[in-house]
Amino acid sequence: xxxxxxxxxxxxxxxxxxxxxxxxxxxxxxxxxxxxxxxxxxxxxxxxxxxxxxxxxxxxxxxxxxxxxxxxxxxxxxxxxxxxxxxxxxxxxxxxxxxxxxxxxxxxxx
Amino acid sequence: xxxxxxxxxxxxxxxxxxxxxxxxxxxxxxxxxxxxxxxxxxxxxxxxxxxxxxxxxxxxxxxxxxxxxxxxxxxxxxxxxxxxxxxxxxxxxxxxxxxxxxxxxxxxxxxxxxxxxxxxxxxxxxxxxxxxxxxxxxxxxxx
Numbered sequence: 001x002x003x004x005x006x007x008x009x010x011x012x013x014x015x016x017x018x019x020x021x022x023x024x025x026x027x028x029x030x031x032x033x034x035x036x037x038x039x040x041x042x043x044x045x046x047x048x049x050x051x052x053x054x055x056x057x058x059x060x061x062x063x064x065x066x067x068x069x070x071x072x073x074x075x076x077x078x079x080x081x082x083x084x085x086x087x088x089x090x091x092x093x094x095x096x097x098x099x100x101x102x103x104x105x106x107x108x109x110x
Numbered sequence: 111x112x113x114x115x116x117x118x119x120x121x122x123x124x125x126x127x128x129x130x131x132x133x134x135x136x137x138x139x140x141x142x143x144x145x146x147x148x149x150x151x152x153x154x155x156x157x158x159x160x161x162x163x164x165x166x167x168x169x170x171x172x173x174x175x176x177x178x179x180x181x182x183x184x185x186x187x188x189x190x191x192x193x194x195x196x197x198x199x200x201x202x203x204x205x206x207x208x209x210x211x212x213x214x215x216x217x218x219x220x221x222x223x224x225x226x227x228x229x230x231x232x233x234x235x236x237x238x239x240x241x242x243x244x245x246x247x248x249x250x251x252x253x
Contacts, residue, residue, distance in 0.1 A: 055227055062219070066220075083155045095217065096217050
């Protein structure tokens with residue numbers, strides 16, 4: 001799993017790649033912790049290169065969303081592949097997160 | 111890993127320690143054996159997710175009392191289905207009374223989705239009475 005961080009205007013984009021699971025989700029949490037410390041309030045998770053998410057990954061995203069909301073921030077997801085999107089739908093987390101088919105659409109929503 | 115092979119039946123046995131890093135190798139080998147069949151990407155994804163979730167649960171809850179605990183995984187690939195059994199050395203758990211993670215009040219909770227995902231990814235999921243052994247079956251699509 002790899003995380004690349006870039007910025008478009010006020011939005012910090014995390015380009016995630018590979019598998020987000022019990023072994024790798026702590027890295028996502030660590031990157032997020034750094035952004036919270038820097039008081040970044042608008043975060044976009046780009047799933048374009050994510051091929052797999054397990055329940056630990058989902059738990060990490062839920063935790064990120066909750067912490068960011070408490071801090072007055074917002075989180076958007078973009079480019080989920082079909083199967084990863086299905087995992088969000090099966091668990092009904094698609095009701096909790098704002099998902100967008102493209103990064104551009106997600107950016108417009110902030 | 112022990113691998114037994116017959117003409118149209120394959121059985122694999124694995125034993126792993128209380129280390130989450132070991133689960134990847136097990137699921138990789140199971141998927142490698144399934145790879146000989148014309149299956150969809152979704153089928154592989156579902157088997158991988160169910161298998162890894164079951165191993166994570168076994169390590170997290172079954173092996174919590176010690177690093178020396180092990181988890182046994184058995185995988186049978188027949189003409190009709192892939193059947194994966196994951197057994198830990200723990201006391202088991204009450205799999206019948208778990209909160210539904212999709213209820214509105216549970217959506218914001220971080221955990222509790224592992225077994226729910228397993229049940230959704232596989233065609234049949236059964237536990238032994240103690241609750242420390244889960245057997246998961248996924249049928250191959252009919253040609």
